[in-house]
Amino acid sequence: MAASFGDGFTDRLGPxxxxxxxxxxxxxxxxxxxxxxxxxxxGYGVSVLAGLxxxxxxxxxxxxxxxLGPIVVGLxxxxxxxxxxxxxxxxxxxxSAILFVVIAGSLLSIAVATEGGIRNVPPVYLRAARTMGAxxxxxxxxxxxxxxxxxxxxxxxxxxxxxxxALMSGELIFVAGGxxxxxxxxxxxxxxxxxxxxxxxxxxxxxxIETLFFARIERRLRERWGTDRA
Amino acid sequence: xxxxxxxxxxxxxxxxxxLALEEIDLTVGDGEFVCLxxxxxxxxxxxxxxxxxxxxxDAGRVLLDGKxxxxxxxxxxxxxxxAALFPWxxxxxxxxxxxxxxxxxxxxxxxxxxxxLRMVHLWRFRDAYVHExxxxxxxxxxxARALAPQxxxxxxxxxxxxxxxQTRDVLHNEVQELWRQSKHTVVFVTxxxxxxxxxxxxxxxxxxxxxxxxxxxxxxxxxxRDTESDVARYVARIMKVLRGEVEKVIRExxxxxxxxxxxxxxxxxxxxxxxxxx
Ligand SMILES: Nc1ncnc2c1ncn2[C@@H]1O[C@H](COP(=O)(O)OP(=O)(O)OP(=O)(O)O)[C@@H](O)[C@H]1O
Ligand SMILES: [Mg+2]
Numbered sequence: 001m002a003a004s005f006g007d008g009f010t011d012r013l014g015p016x017x018x019x020x021x022x023x024x025x026x027x028x029x030x031x032x033x034x035x036x037x038x039x040x041x042x043g044y045g046v047s048v049l050a051g052l053x054x055x056x057x058x059x060x061x062x063x064x065x066x067x068l069g070p071i072v073v074g075l076x077x078x079x080x081x082x083x084x085x086x087x088x089x090x091x092x093x094x095x096s097a098i099l100f101v102v103i104a105g106s107l108l109s110i111a112v113a114t115e116g117g118i119r120n121v122p123p124v125y126l127r128a129a130r131t132m133g134a135x136x137x138x139x140x141x142x143x144x145x146x147x148x149x150x151x152x153x154x155x156x157x158x159x160x161x162x163x164x165x166a167l168m169s170g171e172l173i174f175v176a177g178g179x180x181x182x183x184x185x186x187x188x189x190x191x192x193x194x195x196x197x198x199x200x201x202x203x204x205x206x207x208x209i210e211t212l213f214f215a216r217i218e219r220r221l222r223e224r225w226g227t228d229r230a
Numbered sequence: 231x232x233x234x235x236x237x238x239x240x241x242x243x244x245x246x247x248x249l250a251l252e253e254i255d256l257t258v259g260d261g262e263f264v265c266l267x268x269x270x271x272x273x274x275x276x277x278x279x280x281x282x283x284x285x286x287x288d289a290g291r292v293l294l295d296g297k298x299x300x301x302x303x304x305x306x307x308x309x310x311x312x313a314a315l316f317p318w319x320x321x322x323x324x325x326x327x328x329x330x331x332x333x334x335x336x337x338x339x340x341x342x343x344x345x346x347l348r349m350v351h352l353w354r355f356r357d358a359y360v361h362e363x364x365x366x367x368x369x370x371x372x373x374a375r376a377l378a379p380q381x382x383x384x385x386x387x388x389x390x391x392x393x394x395x396q397t398r399d400v401l402h403n404e405v406q407e408l409w410r411q412s413k414h415t416v417v418f419v420t421x422x423x424x425x426x427x428x429x430x431x432x433x434x435x436x437x438x439x440x441x442x443x444x445x446x447x448x449x450x451x452x453x454x455r456d457t458e459s460d461v462a463r464y465v466a467r468i469m470k471v472l473r474g475e476v477e478k479v480i481r482e483x484x485x486x487x488x489x490x491x492x493x494x495x496x497x498x499x500x501x502x503x504x505x506x507x508x
Contacts, residue, residue, distance in 0.1 A: 124310055124312055124314045125314060125316060127284055127308075127310070127314070128308070128310065128314035128316075129327075129331075130284065130302040131282055131283075131284065131302045131303075131304075131306065131307065131308040131385075132302075132304055132307070132327065132328045132331045132332070132375075132379070133302065133303060133304035133331040133332055134331055138331070142327070143316070146316070146318040146319075147316070147318065149318065221318075223359075224317065224318055224359050225317045225318065225359075225361060226317070226359065226360075226361025226362065
């Protein structure tokens with residue numbers, strides 16, 4: 001079947017050759033993957049903390065909601081790569097610039113989901129907790145957050161996907177180590193095997209985080225809340 | 231002792247102001263079981279919420295043992311129509327939540343949780359999540375959660391209204407028995423007169439628009455009250471006043487359509503149901 005695409009294609013994608021070379025290439029990947037993962041964890045971590053805080057603040061203060069609400073929703077729809085020029089202007093070609101892109105790409109969606117999650121908490125939980133003496137921070141920590149957790153987790157998952165995408169586009173454009181750069185080198189050296197190997201790594205990482213982390217949390221939540229029973 | 235003094239409450243909304251309560255005066259003695267009944271919208275829940283500290287009065291005040299109530303507090307437990315249990319916690323943890331917030335020493339949690347869950351016959355379900363138990367069981371957990379921190383006052387807002395008649399009957403017996411042992415001060419809101427007469431030392435009948443107290447009936451019946459005849463006598467007496475109030479409400483709600491209704495009596499099924507179903 002491969003023959004029908006012509007010799008050039010076979011040369012570039014000859015399965016046995018390709019796989020062999022891909023395996024060789026995989027050996028050179030870990031360093032790049034580590035660089036990307038470090039950025040991702042750092043940027044995403046900041047996004048989660050700041051996003052939760054911003055979401056709570058938006059829920060809490062009507063004034064803030066009126067001032068920031070439309071901006072947040074508007075910016076959230078902005079493709080993360082659009083932040084790149086701004087990041088370069090502010091931070092230059094630096095590690096901070098790429099972190100900025102990752103954070104900008106994921107923070108707002110987490111904040112919006114957090115605010116929505118909290119807003120959907122049935123008021124009767126809050127009333128019940130208040131009659132038992134819960135106030136201030138205790139009310140947040142023990143009632144508001146757990147009650148809004150299903151929504152918050154959905155937002156965190158979304159934020160993770162956005163962070164991952166923002167990082168890849170950032171690294172693709174702005175070469176400075178990481179998985180994105182590996183992809184780009186693959187493209188520049190006309191090395192299909194390398195490109196495919198990097199693809200495999202990106203997919204595997206995404207899948208691993210999804211099944212090991214988010215899927216588990218979501219299953220636990222569904223079991224507790226009884227939302228898995230159709 | 232709870233003293234409600236000249237209490238008024240206005241709800242302001244876009245569609246205008248509602249005078250939910252006007253100049254309410256009410257005293258509930260220590261260990262007394264007082265039931266509030268009245269037509270829908272007469273302000274029963276509002277009154278209860280003000281006592282709970284969830285709503286602020288616009289005029290007047292509520293005193294608990296001489297001290298004004300300024301906000302919610304664990305010495306006043308509240309049970310709502312929905313059990314309002316936390317779905318992210320197990321039955322046991324739900325009860326524990328109340329103990330923790332009431333600053334009970336950790337060492338006593340375990341024993342108290344067991345005692346109160348056994349009291350409502352749910353110890354077996356201690357590790358179940360909320361969605362795994364029935365509506366009646368949820369209300370029993372809510373009762374255990376309300377009682378475990380040993381509140382001075384128990385405020386109940388139609389806690390059994392959503393339950394079927396048999397389950398409600400069982401719960402009435404449990405509540406009477408628990409109350410006989412613990413002698414909490416109880417304010418119990420219901421729209422079911424039979425329920426009120428069966429449980430209450432006093433039945434306070436409220437009227438609406440604005441919410442006010444129409445009658446305060448002392449129920450002189452021996453406990454436990456499961457005999458029908460005496461209960462029925464009180465029910466009939468209270469129903470007579472209540473019917474008039476319900477009629478007044480419905481007349482306002484359906485406006486001119488009322489004039490078209492034959493004989494100007496309460497339509498079937500509107501005031502009915504207030505006395506039966508237990
Ligand atoms: N948050 C609110 N905003 C505006 N009006 C309110 C609010 N809560 C209650 N009301 C009004 O106050 C009045 C009393 O309401 P309340 O809920 O206390 O009645 P209720 O006696 O408990 O009725 P039901 O038997 O149906 O529960 C009603 O007319 C209601 O419309
Ligand atoms: Mg009510």
